[in-house]
Amino acid sequence: MLEKRLYRLLRRLLVATVAVMSLITASLAPSQAEVSEIRIAYQHSMAFLVVDVLLAKRMIEARAAAAGLDGVTVSAVRLPAARPPTKRC
Structure with missing residues (x-):
């Protein structure tokens, strides 16, 4: 029973981490350096x-x-x- 709860908690944490990282990556605007x-x-x-x-x-x-x-x-x-x-x- 405890193993099942721990597994669910870790899975939710992993999904949340991936979602947050995806949002952060998507929100970053591409940048370019212009040189003269x-x-x-x-x-x-x-x-x-x-x-x-x-x-x-x-x-x-x-x-x-x-x-x-x-x-x-x-x-x-x-x-x-x-x-x-x-x-x-």
């Missing part, structure tokens, strides 16, 4: 040639303006190339 600067770091290689073209023609800023995000600036840092590995004798 995009920073890109890349190395000099053929794979990053596309990044060079995007930066030279200011295509990222143009796409942001077309999407309604005025005032977006792009800054890029070209990282130095890694040294080739040396042979150990």
Whole structure:
């Protein structure tokens, strides 16, 4: 008899907890952070040639303006190339 009551109590507590957590999760509004600067770091290689073209023609800023995000600036840092590995004798 006591086990049955305890089982019912735990089940009700679990259902109530799930209901409260669902309400809390549903009530939270989705949030977005808006930034005015995009920073890109890349190395000099053929794979990053596309990044060079995007930066030279200011295509990222143009796409942001077309999407309604005025005032977006792009800054890029070209990282130095890694040294080739040396042979150990």
